[in-house]
Amino acid sequence: MAKHIGIVACSAEGAALCYRTICIEGENLIGRKYAHPEITMHTFSFEEYMQYIEAGDWQRVADLMVASAHKVAKTGADFAICPDNTIHHAFDLVVEKSPIPWLHIAEEVAAEAKRKNYKCLGILGTRFLMESPVYPAKLDAAGIGYRIPETKNRERINEIIFNELVYGRFYPESRAYFNEVIGKLKDQGCDAVVLGCTEIPLLVIPEESPLPTLDSTRILARAALKKALE
Numbered sequence: 001m002a003k004h005i006g007i008v009a010c011s012a013e014g015a016a017l018c019y020r021t022i023c024i025e026g027e028n029l030i031g032r033k034y035a036h037p038e039i040t041m042h043t044f045s046f047e048e049y050m051q052y053i054e055a056g057d058w059q060r061v062a063d064l065m066v067a068s069a070h071k072v073a074k075t076g077a078d079f080a081i082c083p084d085n086t087i088h089h090a091f092d093l094v095v096e097k098s099p100i101p102w103l104h105i106a107e108e109v110a111a112e113a114k115r116k117n118y119k120c121l122g123i124l125g126t127r128f129l130m131e132s133p134v135y136p137a138k139l140d141a142a143g144i145g146y147r148i149p150e151t152k153n154r155e156r157i158n159e160i161i162f163n164e165l166v167y168g169r170f171y172p173e174s175r176a177y178f179n180e181v182i183g184k185l186k187d188q189g190c191d192a193v194v195l196g197c198t199e200i201p202l203l204v205i206p207e208e209s210p211l212p213t214l215d216s217t218r219i220l221a222r223a224a225l226k227k228a229l230e
Helices: 012-030 046-055 058-074 086-095 105-115 134-141 151-163 172-187 216-228
Strands: 005-008 039-042 079-081 120-124 145-147 192-195 213-215
Touching: 005 012, 005 058, 005 216, 012 039, 012 216, 039 058, 046 058, 046 086, 058 079, 058 086, 079 216, 086 134, 105 134, 105 192, 105 213, 105 216, 120 134, 120 172, 134 145, 151 172, 192 216, 213 216
Parallel strands: 005 039, 005 079, 120 145, 120 192, 192 213
Antiparallel strands: none
């Protein structure tokens, strides 16, 4: 019997993509049409998360995540995932109080990069994510180098995420801007790029990207599927 997956959601578009991926790709691993593991998802208001993120209050972010973990655990979830890169900044505060184990999104991305033999990754995401230790810690442990965009690019990417992507708005000019930044990361020696905000895979088209992409949302979803079917 497959394990029950708990999704601790934060922003809507990324969480929806993660949920859909598990549901749609489940049948490929299970071998039966329409089959996928049981899933429970919970989130508090995105406004509440953003209030604490902008204040740098990661303990309060962790408290929300732990509370969600308790809710999905009560429904029978065996483990939890969070399809939001930014709030993984609070991950260490979460796991020590969580009633169920978790998968770490950056750890799964690092493992996928290792499997593909990438040596240096560009990291895209919110300003909070790009300037955090979330990916550097996991990439360092995997022996993989990394780069982040320069300050003005980080600021513009952050604006696009919070003013467009979280609302489900995906504009060609924003896609072109992301590809321009990815091109700069390529020039700096990166051989792949992490789409480290769970909405970015809905904007960036892999075939148009100057670098191979590591879709953090789908990588996490697939890791959850594999864990559920162990």
